[in-house]
Amino acid sequence: MSIEVTNVTKKYGDFYALDDVSVSLPTGQLTALLGPSGGGKSTLLRIIAGLDTADSGTVAIEGTNATRLPPQKRNVGFVFQHYAVFKHMTVAKNVAFGLEIRKTPKAEVKRRVGELLELVHLSQFADRLPSQLSGGQRQRMALARALAVEPTVLLLDEPFGALDAKVRKELRDWLRRLHDEVHVTTVFVTHDQEEAMEVADEIVVINHGRVEQVGSPDQLYDEPASDFVMGFLGEVTRLGPVRLRPHDVEVATSPGRAGAIPGTVTRLLRVGFEVRLQVQLGDEFGTGAEPVSVVLSRSHARSLDLELGSKVWLTAAVGAVTVPAMIAV
Numbered sequence: 060m061s062i063e064v065t066n067v068t069k070k071y072g073d074f075y076a077l078d079d080v081s082v083s084l085p086t087g088q089l090t091a092l093l094g095p096s097g098g099g100k101s102t103l104l105r106i107i108a109g110l111d112t113a114d115s116g117t118v119a120i121e122g123t124n125a126t127r128l129p130p131q132k133r134n135v136g137f138v139f140q141h142y143a144v145f146k147h148m149t150v151a152k153n154v155a156f157g158l159e160i161r162k163t164p165k166a167e168v169k170r171r172v173g174e175l176l177e178l179v180h181l182s183q184f185a186d187r188l189p190s191q192l193s194g195g196q197r198q199r200m201a202l203a204r205a206l207a208v209e210p211t212v213l214l215l216d217e218p219f220g221a222l223d224a225k226v227r228k229e230l231r232d233w234l235r236r237l238h239d240e241v242h243v244t245t246v247f248v249t250h251d252q253e254e255a256m257e258v259a260d261e262i263v264v265i266n267h268g269r270v271e272q273v274g275s276p277d278q279l280y281d282e283p284a285s286d287f288v289m290g291f292l293g294e295v296t297r298l299g300p301v302r303l304r305p306h307d308v309e310v311a312t313s314p315g316r317a318g319a320i321p322g323t324v325t326r327l328l329r330v331g332f333e334v335r336l337q338v339q340l341g342d343e344f345g346t347g348a349e350p351v352s353v354v355l356s357r358s359h360a361r362s363l364d365l366e367l368g369s370k371v372w373l374t375a376a377v378g379a380v381t382v383p384a385m386i387a388v
């Protein structure tokens with residue numbers, strides 16, 4: 060059982076926001092829809108929620124064909140970036156809202172709201188108004204409100220998008236822990252690869268209305284299906300005929316290894332525990348003006364005694380993930 064999206068296409072005029080998208084999101088997992096702006100992530104989420112309809116294709120939620128069901132019949136909870144809260148109602152009332160319109164008995168509402176506020180660590184703020192909460196607290200309230208009606212699926216569209224970096228990070232960790240406690244099938248949209256890599260069990264990479272790849276964070280990082288996925292999930296540099304991650308470039312201070320490409324260190328930057336180099340290769344390697352980016356640990360850089368102008372020889376590390384540079388974007 061899961062969310063099954065099959066051959067979904069959505070057009071706006073002649074423009075394909077989603078182009079024959081099929082994806083299966085397993086029950087109980089935390090899945091990220093990741094991709095650049097305009098790629099179609101929100102459109103897919105809205106179609107799963109029932110807030111938008113596909114031109115063709117189907118959506119099944121936990122075995123039920125939901126393609127033609129209105130949102131309120133899909134048993135999904137959703138939280139959007141600029142979530143509309145009831146400003147005049149207390150936090151507890153906001154969380155209780157969904158239960159009250161379903162005519163849940165008073166005692167049951169009270170018990171459930173108490174539990175939910177505890178879950179999102181807002182018990183002490185039950186009687187405040189939303190305007191008396193911080194942005195992060197308000198997002199947690201929104202999540203409690205979405206969870207109140209016990210949805211089978213929780214859909215979050217850039218839930219932490221409007222918050223500052225530190226609060227985002229806290230909420231990210233918190234969402235992961237919450238999910239480990241409640242196990243509700245959760246799908247969240249983000250354009251932030253770090254957020255997706257840190258929080259999700261599985262990532263669906265969406266670009267130009269198509270699914271580029273589906274996999275665990277490790278799979279996507281270690282076995283990117285395309286140059287696009289590789290570039291989107293982390294820094295990539297070019298070394299002669301291949302593209303690879305800067306930490307997968309090996310540096311030697313003498314020639315000797317087969318295929319080693321000579322170059323000169325033109326930039327050396329210490330960032331915390333890392334040293335980042337830029338190495339300019341000779342023109343015969345066809346890389347033109349683009350220097351190779353290399354990341355080393357500080358101790359490794361020290362052991363090589365590197366400085367600006369050092370002559371170095373570069374190779375791809377054994378086991379490095381590489382893609383041919385010819386198809387580079």
Ligand SMILES: Nc1ncnc2c1ncn2[C@@H]1O[C@H](COP(=O)(O)OP(=O)(O)OP(=O)(O)O)[C@@H](O)[C@H]1O
Pocket residue numbers: 071076094095096097098099100101102103248250
């Ligand atoms: N109602 C609409 N009318 C016309 N075009 C639309 C409409 N909604 C979305 N689009 C277009 O469809 C494409 C996909 O939009 P969508 O919001 O799904 O992207 P996204 O990946 O979520 O991007 P972002 O991260 O910027 O929110 C975009 O190019 C957008 O301009």
